[in-house]
Amino acid sequence: MSALLEIEGLEVTFGGRTAAVRGASLRVEKGETHCLVGESGCGKSVTALSVMGLLARGGHRFAKRMTFAGTDLLSLSDRRMARIRGNRMSMIFQEPMTSLNPAFTVGSQMAEVMTTHKGVSRADALERAVDLMRRVGITAPEMRLGQFPHQLSGGLRQRVMIAMALMCGPELLVADEPTTALDVTVQAQILRLLASLKRDFGLAILLITHDLGIVARVADRVSVMYAGEVVERAPTAELFNSPQHPYTRGLLSCVPVPGRVRRDRPLGSIPGVVPRIMPGFAGCAFRSRCSHADATCEREIPRRAAGAAHDYLCRLRAGEVIAPPPA
């Protein structure tokens, strides 16, 4: 396998006051679905936006290394970045109206992506738009070209946004919570669609989600984020079968699983809340919520290997971490 996207030691700060991402490393292979999982505020969306060069004003990124298909993203000018974005890598969001312009028809927005990046004629671009809309399961695509985003249902908008992201045949699709606002039935359809795109076009997907059910079902590999750090990385089955980091274990115990519910017992939960991390914070950020924490957790934490492609950030060696006692 070869890396399509490689990030090492990513730091993102906002106004110098909040450390949103703290030394995160991430590697997305060609054609794989890589899930970045974590709870709100853990820095997963900020990581994605900094890859796309789309950080909000006041946001600064530093990294030891950030390459996309061999190109160094850190040294790219805004103009050259704009040539890659939407073209060789594109992004979809939870709320489709983030990327759809309410004032233009679906057809003109979809065509613009391709006439801008590939220099093809509008007619050819519209033809591809119809093709892709059909591919993502939109009925009557020719009719949709003339419609405005507000005339479409939520599920349809989501599909239009996905089709638009695919117009230029990207190698990497960054998907930030693409199904969170949808019903479970529509969610299943969209996730099946993403899986088929990966299969048919060799598309690599960096999927950002807080939903461990989605992670289990679609990911090849997983990175778990907590308070701006990637605290555990593993192939999917390994992460679910032998999670090492106490946070990963806690998170897995919180998920109610249909058919395995014990109503007489409380759900597992992680006490406390995510701490606010200021620049200069040292040691393990999870220690205030961790039942295994001791004084050594305030020092620098080693990254430990738990398998060939499985590592985690904790003072405890693999196997030493035991499941937290039921609450």
Add this chain to the structure above:
Amino acid sequence: MSAAIEVTSLRREFRVRSGMLAPERRVVAVDDVTFSVPAGAVLGIVGESGCGKSTLARLILGLLKPTSGRALVEGKPLLELDRRARARLIQPVFQDPFASLNPRQRVKDIVALPLAAQGTFSRAEIERRVARILDRVGLSAEIGERLPTQLSGGQRQRAAIARALVLEPRIVICDEPTSSLDVSVQAQILNLLADLRRDLGLTYLFISHNLAVVEHVASEVAVMYLGRIVERNETDALFRAPRHPYTQALLESVLTPEPGRGVPDVGLGDVLPDPANIPPGCRFHPRCRIAVERCRSVSPIPMVRGREAMVECHLA
């Protein structure tokens, strides 16, 4: 003893226009719904967006008038009670605690408001009760002094629960109470709601699109589709042996954290339900895997089996 909630042939229509010149359309959000919830039970209501579950909640809370039919709470029609009496009987907890808490008031004042509105409690009594309920939902006195914006999502939802329970109501309507929360916080709130129900003897109507959450908290579940309850059963029976094809598809859509199983094709197709355009016959037939000719023209009638089990399908 009468049921905590009793709903009979409840129906609510809305008239909507999609544009200034577009013809007015009639949307039936809740269509002839009948059920009852015994005291101390938790009825979970599940369904997709637009199925009418939130309208049903608003009808039971007395926030909306039914077009026809009635909703009784502890045997009384809420619309005939005054607001104070209603507030002592039944309280809501909504999805987004940020939208339902006044951003300019301190948490303890927000929680005190229902007591103050009753006009029968002394200031000392109000303070005592607020302190007690804040403690009960796991908020410190220090958090009581803060504004909602200074709280985390989980703390805000605890504040909303404290406000709902401060008058010691018997019935709480929870409308997607954990949908905007992270999974670790969701677990804390679900455990809190379960403890409170047991300790205070509450009855819940628990609305959610998350089937795993409903399975965890509910003793009975009703499945809504386009304004009607299409299946109802005790939780274990419904999850073990769903009978309506829609219930089956919903359950199959749930992505459990089991790696390697992929995302199932539940066969619901691309026809999304439109409450302004309810299909003839069985309203689920355009998305149904097993529909036959009769389903396209003849509406199924509810078939009741046992005390609680009900399904509305020609083929179940």
